Amino acid sequence: MTSTFDYFEKQQGLRCAEHAMNNLVNGPVWWASDLEEASEDQRKSNWNSADIVTAINTKKFEAIIVVTEGTLKSLPKTYFEQLVKNPKLVGFIARPKDCDHWVAIRCKVDEVFKLYDSNHYDSKDDPVIVVWNGVNKLWEELKSTYDPDLIAVASNKGTFDTIRAAIRADRREDGASASQTGANAVDLT
Numbered sequence: 001m002t003s004t005f006d007y008f009e010k011q012q013g014l015r016c017a018e019h020a021m022n023n024l025v026n027g028p029v030w031w032a033s034d035l036e037e038a039s040e041d042q043r044k045s046n047w048n049s050a051d052i053v054t055a056i057n058t059k060k061f062e063a064i065i066v067v068t069e070g071t072l073k074s075l076p077k078t079y080f081e082q083l084v085k086n087p088k089l090v091g092f093i094a095r096p097k098d099c100d101h102w103v104a105i106r107c108k109v110d111e112v113f114k115l116y117d118s119n120h121y122d123s124k125d126d127p128v129i130v131v132w133n134g135v136n137k138l139w140e141e142l143k144s145t146y147d148p149d150l151i152a153v154a155s156n157k158g159t160f161d162t163i164r165a166a167i168r169a170d171r172r173e174d175g176a177s178a179s180q181t182g183a184n185a186v187d188l189t
Helices: 016-025 034-040 049-057 078-084 135-145 159-176
Strands: 061-068 089-095 103-108 112-116 130-131 149-154
Touching: 016 049, 016 103, 016 112, 034 078, 049 061, 049 149, 078 135, 078 159, 089 159, 103 159, 130 135, 135 149
Parallel strands: none
Antiparallel strands: 061 149, 089 103, 089 149, 103 112, 112 130
């Protein structure tokens, strides 16, 4: 932990998912062993979206996969706005395009979003933070840079029930399958 900034974990080995999760919630909540147990094959690194969501959901937090494999552009912006407006949203775990590295995007008051990357820190080991102001700026940045995988994390279980219900209702109303609507990006389990 640094004296100038909030909690921040620097990159160690291939544990960026662990660092992103802890940087998101501002403290050491998860360990590599949590992700190993969450992965189907007990891997020691290179964890995927499902592993991260499973590990997060074992604690007091709730996570859902918002998009996977580049489907953010097909997700209706209204669902994204519902996520961001939820007061229990802590932020997102994201994986940039063409990169096998996870980062944290913390939601702050007044629609300020801060990117924490365990690979980017200064000579004092303080994080180099990227700040986006406003939901639209975040939405555009995510679509252009962080589209492959995006996981939403909330501080309480049950936070995403309303969004799941809205997506299910849209699917029933349209009579379309998940793949036809693009709503398959949201994990409804």
